[in-house]
Amino acid sequence: MTLAVLYLAAFALPGLTAASEQRLRQACETCRGISERFGKGLTDTAKKNFGGGNTAWEEKTLSKYESSEIRLVEIIENLCDGSNFECNNMVEEHEEHIETWWFKWKKKHPDLFKWLCIETIEVCCPAGTHGPDCIACRGGSERPCHGNGRCDGDGTRSGDGSCSCKNEYTGEFCLDCSDGYYNSYRNDTHSICTACHDSCKTCTGATNTDCKECKEGWIRNEDACVDVDECAVEDSPCKTDQYCLNTDGSYSCKACDPSCLECTGEGSSRCKSCTSGYEMKDEKCTDVDECVLSEKLCARENEDCINTPGGYKCACAEGFQDSDGVCIPTVKHEEETPVNVSSRNAHEDL
Ligand SMILES: *[C@@H]1O[C@H](CO)[C@@H](O)[C@H](O)[C@H]1NC(C)=O
Numbered sequence: 001m002t003l004a005v006l007y008l009a010a011f012a013l014p015g016l017t018a019a020s021e022q023r024l025r026q027a028c029e030t031c032r033g034i035s036e037r038f039g040k041g042l043t044d045t046a047k048k049n050f051g052g053g054n055t056a057w058e059e060k061t062l063s064k065y066e067s068s069e070i071r072l073v074e075i076i077e078n079l080c081d082g083s084n085f086e087c088n089n090m091v092e093e094h095e096e097h098i099e100t101w102w103f104k105w106k107k108k109h110p111d112l113f114k115w116l117c118i119e120t121i122e123v124c125c126p127a128g129t130h131g132p133d134c135i136a137c138r139g140g141s142e143r144p145c146h147g148n149g150r151c152d153g154d155g156t157r158s159g160d161g162s163c164s165c166k167n168e169y170t171g172e173f174c175l176d177c178s179d180g181y182y183n184s185y186r187n188d189t190h191s192i193c194t195a196c197h198d199s200c201k202t203c204t205g206a207t208n209t210d211c212k213e214c215k216e217g218w219i220r221n222e223d224a225c226v227d228v229d230e231c232a233v234e235d236s237p238c239k240t241d242q243y244c245l246n247t248d249g250s251y252s253c254k255a256c257d258p259s260c261l262e263c264t265g266e267g268s269s270r271c272k273s274c275t276s277g278y279e280m281k282d283e284k285c286t287d288v289d290e291c292v293l294s295e296k297l298c299a300r301e302n303e304d305c306i307n308t309p310g311g312y313k314c315a316c317a318e319g320f321q322d323s324d325g326v327c328i329p330t331v332k333h334e335e336e337t338p339v340n341v342s343s344r345n346a347h348e349d350l
Pocket residue numbers: 187188189190
């Protein structure tokens with residue numbers, strides 16, 4: 001029987017737990033919101049009722065108002081947004097507590113959040129503590145997780161007090177360093193983790209000689225991790241019309257100059273061979289001027305050859321225009337010259 005119950009509990013509880021944990025967190029959140037709105041209500045009603053004068057009558061009336069039921073009701077009315085079910089529910093359920101505090105405990109316990117949420121309706125815990133009995137977070141309530149992480153359930157009646165460490169930290173108490181970081185300061189309660197040198201996967205200090213393991217793209221040379229030159233190999237890792245550029249810990253492939261078929265670097269002077277329309281001249285791929293070749297490339301009458309980068313164009317000579325593949329003299333349309341608009345307007349303006 002006992003075993004069966006345990007067996008069931010082991011499977012049924014995780015889901016239930018998550019939902020009820022969520023409710024516990026939500027309850028504390030709601031109560032915190034109510035306390036904050038109460039504080040705001042105090043400020044707002046204080047402003048509203050100070051007219052500026054200070055006659056004896058006003059002072060008497062004000063001090064009466066200050067802790068009056070009227071003021072309390074005014075504040076309570078504004079504690080929740082109309083649509084906030086959780087909030088309205090909590091205020092309704094604990095209105096008597098709020099009244100008791102207002103008339104009886106406000107002077108002695110001015111912190112409503114502490115009095116109401118932590119001590120009276122017990123939905124929150126003091127900072128640095130967690131769970132049904134508000135026990136200390138891992139690493140102690142003063143500096144939960146030693147200041148390097150977040151404590152599960154911190155300040156609420158939920159959670160198990162375990163630590164979720166910031167990126168740089170790890171371990172149950174967030175005192176150890178994650179891969180890529182080393183302890184630049186450490187004692188029993190304080191730990192500072194600092195980034196390793198770029199070349200290290202793990203390290204004991206700040207430089208590339210302090211690596212325990214080299215990062216990918218880096219290799220051990222003597223006692224340091226140094227960059228691997230991925231481009232120094234016979235077979236380039238890049239495509240044929242690209243050159244390889246070594247970088248720290250890696251490399252990249254860059255497009256060759258348009259004049260190169262293959263290249264070793266940037267620009268036309270780093271070509272290994274030229275694309276068509278270019279020729280190697282003075283150790284550079286240079287544009288071939290097709291128009292000066294002995295063979296006449298633009299053969300039509302009244303046609304010019306125009307050299308372009310890597311090629312050439314044929315076009316009718318000046319004073320001629322293309323008409324069905326023949327270059328004919330350009331026709332002048334003198335009768336179509338536009339009316340002299342500017343001069344006409346000038347006369348009208350006068
Ligand atoms: C640990 O270091 C912190 C910060 O320097 C210091 O305040 C604390 O007293 C140290 N604790 C011990 C046990 O030395």
